[in-house]
Amino acid sequence: MKNYELISNPKLDEETISTQPIFEGNIITLQVDTVRMPDGNTATREVIKHPGAVAVLALNQNKMLVVEQYRQPMHRTEVEIPAGKLDKGEDPLAAAHRELQEETGLHSGDMRHLKSFYTSPGFADEIIHMYVTENAQPGDMSLDEDEFLEVSELTLEEAYQYIADGRIADAKTIMAVYAWHLYTLTGQWH
Structure with a gap:
């Protein structure tokens, strides 16, 4: 990074x-x-x-894992890739593994860093470190006590339809869909 x-x-x-x-x-x-x-x-x-955050593009058999949860600032539910904030002094890769397991129950041994980016540099210092995994294994979820979400999988076509319909509207998830699409075209993670 x-x-x-x-x-x-x-x-x-x-x-x-x-x-x-x-x-x-x-x-x-x-x-x-x-x-x-x-x-x-x-x-x-x-x-x-902001302490920073991580996000994970988790792919399984040509489908992207997403979570749907209510987001108070927008007063609506959002479909997003698994993500969460960094704890103080936490390594982003360790946080990515933690968030993937907490929100989906999946464990991954082959997570790789895709890109880090600022969310709103005009007024915030939040940086998101995005990772990708293609071989996650099932396990048990361990949501935070104030966290309620549903986990599902989307094909690339479904993800684009969710973007068109406004069900996926956050930047990190849209960026993940575009990165995945580019990967399907080139065979390389850019």
Whole structure:
């Protein structure tokens, strides 16, 4: 995995002058930063800090494993690939194995990293590390006490139909479907 924090352009970088904490929750914190812009003027930036997350594209006999669960911010259920937040100091690969097992009961020995990406870099530092596995073995689910979901499998065609119908609407799952489609065309994970 690349270290995205090291990428810089001195002509565009902003210097943080001060940080004012606003809210600290179980998953996110909100802060307002005062920054010095490249032209010397100052501005404020509202920033959500997030510990990061993992997502797993799990394929079994040419079908993608998905979970459907209610998402309060959208007030609806979403069909998504298994995913979850990183615990403090947790290795992303270990978290991917943990989340796959917790949400689906599956265990995988051959998980590989596909890509890491920021979800909303204009106001949040959340990064998702996406993994793929093609040979997961069944086991027992161990959902969190506040987690209710249904597990199912979709063909590539069904996944595209779910996207068209709006049942799949989150970026990580759409990205996983596109990566899977590219894999079917090239035989390579890009």
